[in-house]
Amino acid sequence: MEHQHLPMITERTPAGRRADSGRRYRIQQSGLEILILFLLVQVASIIYGVISPDTFAYVSPANIQTALEAIPLLGIPALGVGTLMIAGEFDLSIGANYIFSSIIMAQLAENGLSVWLAALLGLGIGAGIGLLNGVITLRLRIPSFITTLGTMGIWDAATLFIHGASSQPFNPPPEFAAVTAGLFGIIPAEFLWFLALSIVFWALLHQHRLGNHIFAVGGNKYAAEENGVPGNRAKLIAFGLTGACAALAGILAAAQIGNIAPSSATDLPLQAIAACVIGGLTLSGGRGTVLGMALGAALIYWIQDVLLLLGAPGFYLSAFVGVLIIGAAAIYEQLRRRQS
Amino acid sequence: MGIEHMETVAAKQPEYPEEGTVPLLELRDIKKRYGALEALKGVSLHVKRAEILALLGDNGAGKSTLVKIISGVVPPDAGSMFWEGRPVTLKSHAEATALGIETIYQDSALVDSLTVARNIFLGRELVGPFGFMHHRKMRAIASDVLQTIVAIEGIDSPDKLVGSLSGGQKQAVAIARAVYFKRTLLVLDEPTSALAVRATEALFEYLRTLRSQGLSSILVTHNLYDAYRICDRFIILSHGELVFEASRSETSVAELTERVSRS
Amino acid sequence: MCQCRVRLKEAWLRPLWYPVYQHRTMLSCVGALLALLLTACSTTGGSSGSSSASLSGGKAISGKTILFEIQSTPSDSFFVPVVNGARAAAAITGLKLEIEYASNDDTTEVNQVRSAIARRVAAIAVTIPDSALNQTVCEARAQGIPVVAFNINGASGEGARCVQAFIGQDFVQSGMLIAQRMIDDGLIKPGDHVFCPVESPTQVYAVERYAGVVQALKAIGASCEELGTGVDYAPARAKMVSYLLGHPNTSAIIALGHTPLDQAPAATEQVHRKIPIGGFDITPDILQAIKSGVITATVDQQPYQQGFYAVMELALYLKYGLAPSSINTSNGALIDKSNVDQVLSLAGTYR
Numbered sequence: 001m002e003h004q005h006l007p008m009i010t011e012r013t014p015a016g017r018r019a020d021s022g023r024r025y026r027i028q029q030s031g032l033e034i035l036i037l038f039l040l041v042q043v044a045s046i047i048y049g050v051i052s053p054d055t056f057a058y059v060s061p062a063n064i065q066t067a068l069e070a071i072p073l074l075g076i077p078a079l080g081v082g083t084l085m086i087a088g089e090f091d092l093s094i095g096a097n098y099i100f101s102s103i104i105m106a107q108l109a110e111n112g113l114s115v116w117l118a119a120l121l122g123l124g125i126g127a128g129i130g131l132l133n134g135v136i137t138l139r140l141r142i143p144s145f146i147t148t149l150g151t152m153g154i155w156d157a158a159t160l161f162i163h164g165a166s167s168q169p170f171n172p173p174p175e176f177a178a179v180t181a182g183l184f185g186i187i188p189a190e191f192l193w194f195l196a197l198s199i200v201f202w203a204l205l206h207q208h209r210l211g212n213h214i215f216a217v218g219g220n221k222y223a224a225e226e227n228g229v230p231g232n233r234a235k236l237i238a239f240g241l242t243g244a245c246a247a248l249a250g251i252l253a254a255a256q257i258g259n260i261a262p263s264s265a266t267d268l269p270l271q272a273i274a275a276c277v278i279g280g281l282t283l284s285g286g287r288g289t290v291l292g293m294a295l296g297a298a299l300i301y302w303i304q305d306v307l308l309l310l311g312a313p314g315f316y317l318s319a320f321v322g323v324l325i326i327g328a329a330a331i332y333e334q335l336r337r338r339q340s
Numbered sequence: 341m342g343i344e345h346m347e348t349v350a351a352k353q354p355e356y357p358e359e360g361t362v363p364l365l366e367l368r369d370i371k372k373r374y375g376a377l378e379a380l381k382g383v384s385l386h387v388k389r390a391e392i393l394a395l396l397g398d399n400g401a402g403k404s405t406l407v408k409i410i411s412g413v414v415p416p417d418a419g420s421m422f423w424e425g426r427p428v429t430l431k432s433h434a435e436a437t438a439l440g441i442e443t444i445y446q447d448s449a450l451v452d453s454l455t456v457a458r459n460i461f462l463g464r465e466l467v468g469p470f471g472f473m474h475h476r477k478m479r480a481i482a483s484d485v486l487q488t489i490v491a492i493e494g495i496d497s498p499d500k501l502v503g504s505l506s507g508g509q510k511q512a513v514a515i516a517r518a519v520y521f522k523r524t525l526l527v528l529d530e531p532t533s534a535l536a537v538r539a540t541e542a543l544f545e546y547l548r549t550l551r552s553q554g555l556s557s558i559l560v561t562h563n564l565y566d567a568y569r570i571c572d573r574f575i576i577l578s579h580g581e582l583v584f585e586a587s588r589s590e591t592s593v594a595e596l597t598e599r600v601s602r603s
Numbered sequence: 604m605c606q607c608r609v610r611l612k613e614a615w616l617r618p619l620w621y622p623v624y625q626h627r628t629m630l631s632c633v634g635a636l637l638a639l640l641l642t643a644c645s646t647t648g649g650s651s652g653s654s655s656a657s658l659s660g661g662k663a664i665s666g667k668t669i670l671f672e673i674q675s676t677p678s679d680s681f682f683v684p685v686v687n688g689a690r691a692a693a694a695i696t697g698l699k700l701e702i703e704y705a706s707n708d709d710t711t712e713v714n715q716v717r718s719a720i721a722r723r724v725a726a727i728a729v730t731i732p733d734s735a736l737n738q739t740v741c742e743a744r745a746q747g748i749p750v751v752a753f754n755i756n757g758a759s760g761e762g763a764r765c766v767q768a769f770i771g772q773d774f775v776q777s778g779m780l781i782a783q784r785m786i787d788d789g790l791i792k793p794g795d796h797v798f799c800p801v802e803s804p805t806q807v808y809a810v811e812r813y814a815g816v817v818q819a820l821k822a823i824g825a826s827c828e829e830l831g832t833g834v835d836y837a838p839a840r841a842k843m844v845s846y847l848l849g850h851p852n853t854s855a856i857i858a859l860g861h862t863p864l865d866q867a868p869a870a871t872e873q874v875h876r877k878i879p880i881g882g883f884d885i886t887p888d889i890l891q892a893i894k895s896g897v898i899t900a901t902v903d904q905q906p907y908q909q910g911f912y913a914v915m916e917l918a919l920y921l922k923y924g925l926a927p928s929s930i931n932t933s934n935g936a937l938i939d940k941s942n943v944d945q946v947l948s949l950a951g952t953y954r
Contacts, residue, residue: 022479022483022497022498022499023499024497025455025497025499025500025501026499029455029499029501054851056849057848057849057851060848062844062848062873062874062875063844063845063848065873066840066841066844066845066873067841069837069841070837070838070840070841073837073838074838156676156678159678160677160678164680164683165677165678165679165680165682165683166680166683166951167680167886167887169887203472207472207473207475208470208471208472208473209465209467209471209472209473210471212454212458212462212465212473213463215451215453215454215458216451216454216458216462216463218453219451219452219453219454220449220450220451220452220453222449223449223450223451223462224451224462224463225433226413226433226443226445226449227449227462227463227464228433228434228437228462228463228464229462229463253836253837256837257836257837257840257866258888259836259865259886259887259888261680261834261835261836262678262680263676263678263679263680263834264834264835264836265835266834267833267835268835285453286451286452286453286454287453301841304842304845305841305845308830308842308845308846308848308849309845309848309849310849311849311850313828317831317842318831
């Protein structure tokens, strides 16, 4: 570009120090805290599990496989919700979307449509629901919290209208089941989807121009648009991605369970937001990492798993997840304050 | 601070030699109304090449509206604009930027949660195939810009979050961004309001350097002393009308003060 | 969370309203108690449920409105057979049903019932999740409107006296029923530890079913622990796997709701253990697991009866002044290998 004409005014800092402090700032912004926390709890759990496999079956194949099956069903929606939170918006309709898209897919597939085509349609419907949330929010200039509170009800009702109240069975053909709910070695397919999607979201949010726009518009929409960032487009894409992620999770869950209950997934929107908060995202937007979203979802599962393995009273599990959310938010607030 | 270096730069050959008498930007009879408020009642002005024009006036005189029209953020209701003699209609900020008009806003238009480097390249990211960003390149350039253009105290890295900077530092980042992407006309809306004295001096030196390279600037300010020190020509707006226009040799700080306060 | 949702494979494409003209066939499946009414209905030979003729004498009640208030949402498939039963009774008696859903919100439910009182409905059948409706049911009675509870009756104090009858599962007795069945089959022995997962442990249904299970287990010296699983299948299964791994001494599972019961076979399979399973309510997978022997037995709430008798008792009260009586619709209602095929053939509509 045109920086070759820069005149010299002053030189202040030795280049070496600049590079060092740059690395420090980059590390601060990389979501390293949650990676360290995650690795610490994993190492501790694994060590204890190896020492005492009879009282703490953490490293048993059954536990590992269950974890790798369960985490993606929260983690994949969390990737979408996290992206949207970074763009400064919320989607409370992902639970309704998750049900609606997957039920449509299952109905079509059970009625003879190719399951691949049905899944593609389900994903398209999910993305469409997300985009519609975006269009309503941006066109009518209302908070997305309100928009999606409304569309949550609308899509819940749409499920009833199109499908009814009873649950929808889903018995995919073996090839489809293998790709969505099969095992690759000891790794469940759901987890591979989650891993692949996390990499895609990392590339998109942290490496791609669109990601930069999503961060910018969530941090300060006015400033972003003053600088020529197409703010509404960035938000709209984030809405669409959120919807598609919810639908994908719904489809994977349907394949895993073989059944979709219209009354389920009511906790999903808040759980996904909780995972993102544990992963270091702020409710005000503009901040966060894909690493945080993924590990936040994993940590929510981890705390519940460990407590149950330890024989803690299952009655009070939610309290521990609650403590984790508040604790994480408090730690991030301290870290941010120290940064600025 | 940096003044000595400045002189060596100023001695360089100008990059854009003065051309004829066609003004860089000309506005004719620009009108803008917000509901019942007539913000601009038909303002005509021009900016020459390689000059620093001061846009003065009290609060509510119409300066901000004029800046928004020049930077393409707001379309005028009536009137015409000419860029290097050719009629233009600015439908968006991007179109103004494409012409070569760069605006630094009063409120800096920075994103606190992004790094300095990302703010400098915001909306103009350096990207490779498929839109993936050249992080390393952008950081290197940002580092260079911070080091060389404006002496920004305390910004030791382009990876610092803008939210962790002081008001003056933020303003400096905005200025660094504008001058890095210098095109032909810089519009500075109250750029010095948050700057320390030394940073203000550095900025003015820099504007002079740009002028010597053939670039023009419009400085919108309340500070008449600052304006008088650096600007070549002065325009005073009052209640949406142009009430005074004079070149530096024709007027004085006293007269400017008198005209602004009377309006 | 409702205390007793059930999901049924066969019903998944059927709308909530079930065509009235099918009611005659439907009725043939209800108990012998109804034989007389059935005959009356058949002999009228009408194509629709115009059936004031099927109940003769007493006051004219044909065309009068009954509020049928459901605390849950329309998406709750448990209530599909409940509503079918209610519609069948309404068709026989000529009453008009006004079905409302409170979406699990007490305030909504109170307002819906109050507004029905203001409209002067002839009678009210209502699910009462908790004491929030105490005052409202008494207001109805004060206006001379009869009230019966179905499915769940959480009314207390004065409110409990205002509810004339409860038609639904006796949760404590049902808990004892399933636990005793597993003890009798030799699946739970003295000193055993039983795992009792349930969607939401704080709900009345969970508390009381658990109490019944504990009562039966205590009698032989076995213990039992509860775990909240939530209503979503996948997370429920994961939690149960974690629990089973953390409690290798678990020798049986009694799932207190359909979500954990549906997922219990998969969870035990995942930890490679064969553990006897029993529980409550039905879903297609539960019925299949009973057929294949993985689940020993489940307690059926017989939801069709709940809707049918609630409306029928109100009709008999309005017409002849017969006082409504409480019915435990789960009395001995175990589904096991011996009767699962019949249940499968009727699931979703009548079961």
